[in-house]
Amino acid sequence: MKTIGLIGGMSWESSAEYYRLLNELVRERLGGLHSARCVLHSVDFAEIEEFQRAGEWERAGDVLAAAAKGLEAAGADLVLICTNTMHKVADQVAAAVSVPLLHLGDATAGAVRARGIRRVGLLGTAFTMEQDFYRDRLRSHGLEVITPAADDRALVHRVIYEELCLGVVRDESRAAYQEVIARLVAEGAEGVILGCTEIELLIRQEHSPVPVFPTTRLHAEAAVTAALAD
Template identity: 80%
Template structure:
């Protein structure tokens, strides 16, 4: 079994979900008492969030690149950035290490295509929804990506940072997300990408009239498949 390196802490709520899923998936595939071989570098999210807001992406990328170098030196065979938003600096992280980086957007797009869908709605932080780094990655796989209108994007973003990243899960916020999903479907979305690792704490398939694509689980599944290749 290969060792999975996790760049986490953004937020630690979702990193805990990554850890749970990786171990659960390995046990499901290998049985018995098997669990995932993994190494976690958990950053201080307050530092990263400050750099996000101020637009200092290169500096934020160096923080993650340094974490990646440490994980590779510690024996990681492959790396995950455990957040959608920070895939904006995925290239910077990938170039810093000699081991492969599994891109979350690729794992998600492959699942969408396997489901036979071409048009998806995207929920995530404002950075993920409004900037092109993530939408373009999905588009490279032949997908059309829809995003909510500005007021809805602001509410989706607020709930992530002010509630979900703090472990707060509110029924009212779930209802707000369901309204946004319904509008995306009305606009033509055949499925919805839960493009922020914390959203899976709030929204499941039962809350959407179309297929949802939980990026944390999809990323973890891809990592376990890679880690067990040849096992």
């Protein structure tokens, strides 16, 4: 089994989900007392969030690149950035190490295409929904990406940073997200990508009339497949 390196802490709420999922998936595939070989570098999210707000992405990338180097030095055979938004600096992180960086967007797009879906709604932070780095990665796999209207994007972003990243899960916010999803479906979305790793704390398949694609789980599944490959 290869060792999975995790750049986490953005937020730690979703990083805990990564750790749980990796170990559950390895146990499911290997049985018995098997668990995942993994190394976690958990950053201080407050520092990263300040860089995000200031648009200082290269400085944020430096922090994550240093974390990736440390994971490789600790024996990681592949690296995951445990957040959709910070895939904005994925190339910078990948260039810092000699082991593969498993891109979350690729894992997600593969799952969407496997369901025969081409037109997909995207929920995430404002950075993920409004900037090109993530949407273009999905489009490179032949997907058409729909994002919510401006007011809905602001709501989705606010709930992520002011509630989910703090471990707060509210029924009212779930209902609001369901309304956003309904509007995406009305625009022709055949499925919805939960393009922020914290959204899975709030939205599950039963909350959507179309397939949802939980990026944390999909990333973890791809990592376990890579770790167990010959």
